[in-house]
Amino acid sequence: MLINADFSRRASLLPEQYQWVKSPQNGVERVMLDRVGAEKARATSIVRYAPDSHFPHHLHPGGEEILVLSGTFSADNTHYPTGWYLRNPPTSGHQPYSNEGAVIFVKLWQMSADEKHHVAIDTKDAVNWQKQGSREVCHLYSDAREQVSLQRLNAGDVLFTETIAGGAELLVLEGELIDVGQRYRRGGWVRLPDGAEAQIKTGADGVMVYLKTGHLSQVIGVDSR
Incomplete structure (x- = not known):
């Protein structure tokens, strides 16, 4: 499959x-x-x-x-x-x-x-969160091939500020993300390939998102069209 x-x-x-x-x-x-x-x-x-x-x-x-x-x-x-x-x-x-x-x-x-x-x-425990610039981050896992976190961003913030090395995957947990006019509310899932560029911004109420980066650089794609 x-x-x-x-x-x-x-x-x-x-x-x-x-x-x-x-x-x-x-x-x-x-x-x-x-x-x-x-x-x-x-x-x-x-x-x-x-x-x-x-x-x-x-x-x-x-x-x-x-x-x-x-x-x-x-x-x-x-x-x-x-x-x-x-x-x-x-x-x-x-x-x-x-x-x-x-x-x-x-x-x-x-x-x-x-x-x-x-x-x-427990990502609901405040002790697991820290301020990182204008966003709050709950670090979940990190090694040489991937970084996993939950992130809270304010209204109008840009999720990615540079080319995405190793690709990225996100799941919206609260709030809204907007990408080229498409709105991703709670439960919206996006996967971006290695080297992608994206202008994904948060909606009016900000967002909390699961974010994994770096893990797609070694994955061999299978054309599923």
Whole structure:
């Protein structure tokens, strides 16, 4: 299966364009943002757990990155409410579920093989945020190949001020971004290729955005047209 699989091209999705697809597990649906492969795939998705739904215990050979967008996501008797950010390194495993229901942003098979440590950060805790120029930044993860953060920008701010080395991927969490007349509100997703230039500005109420940069420079694009 190929969905937005040419990483040399820009890709985007508005929340009103979401198409929820059933997963192999009852009560769990997903919106496929990009995907290269079948059920076990390099994939970026928004996943929705109905109340009292679960997956059986399984492994993630290529690692898993999660941001809890709403509700409470649980794994192995640990509970992560809205705002928690998780990284489960390659070869790790867990049994995920949700008692109350949850929506999560998930990236699979996109980590370096040498990544070894679990990460769990509560992005709603003010201690995890710091001022960086005119914006506030919650640093989530950084290594030689990628940088991941949540960022809060004020109204009218420009998201990128230079050419995007290594590409970028963003998910709007609050507020609005505007790019060439297109407005991306909460749930809007954009992926920009290595070397892209973009004049993306925030809307009248500012924005909070998940932002990953640098991770697309080594990805081989597959033409999915």
